[in-house]
Amino acid sequence: MSVEQNRKLIETISGRATSDGDGVRLTRVFGGQGAERFDPFLMLDEFGSDEASDYIGGFPSHPHRGFETVTYMLEGRMLHQDHLGNQGLLEPGGVQWMTAGRGIIHSEMPQQSSGLMRGFQLWVNLPAEHKMQPASYRDMPANAFPFHRIHGGQLKVIAGTLEVAGKTLAGPIQNKPTEPLYIDLHLEPNQAFSAAIADHLNVLLYVYEGDVEIGDASLQASQLGRLSQNGPLSIESGAAGARLLILAGKPLGEPIVQYGPFVMNSREEIEQALRDYRDGRLAG
Structure with a gap:
């Protein structure tokens, strides 16, 4: 009787220091070119600093289309607000799961001016048939995840x-x-x-x-x-x-075509997202 083999490590990646939003310093663990090999995941960022200057700028209002974002806080407090009227305060241990779908415009801003802020943001792709679904948002406190x-x-x-x-x-x-x-x-x-x-x-x-x-x-x-x-x-x-x-x-x-905060299946769909954002139609 054969014994099932355990999964093996086939690639090791070290993240790179970068910044995003309004100068937030973070580590991009993976993301961008070559995302196909992480399918269905598109990007993972880790942020962590007790220097307010590294995070105080936060992530002012910006759009997304075509995927989901998952923000998991280990330490610190961050406020989510979006064009749908959703508002959620992320605190230690909390999770925000946002489905951008056809389009959402949101901000994520620190609710502290000192102390440690630490956590992760993961981007999860959506299949072509779900990319243009209505946007949605779910905010869950730490006690939802014992x-x-x-x-x-x-x-x-x-x-x-x-x-x-x-x-x-x-x-x-x-x-x-x-x-x-x-x-x-x-x-x-x-x-x-x-x-x-x-x-x-x-x-x-x-x-x-x-x-x-x-x-x-x-x-x-x-x-x-x-x-x-x-x-x-x-x-x-x-x-x-x-x-x-x-x-x-x-x-x-499926094909992955990304331009900044938009992830679709073709260049034409990206160009449509840019037009929709420019003309005020992206978020419906």
């Missing part, structure tokens, strides 16, 4: 469902077309973790503290790993423990 104790650590499930040690753990975000799985996993030193992840999902790991081993390879803090297709996930934390994001999703296999 940490679950597991052997050797704890985890929270933001999106999707995970089977761990005979338990089914489900996050509040479900029934998305890309079947996203979004886990924040904290492991104590030298602890093993394994979980079954459906073979049809692409899997990424981002280590934001400590380090982990994946078979005979390793990922250090601030490194993203792209894993092989098929098989369960099996990792082990290093001597300092580890904190990492597990991201999995169903690849769309």
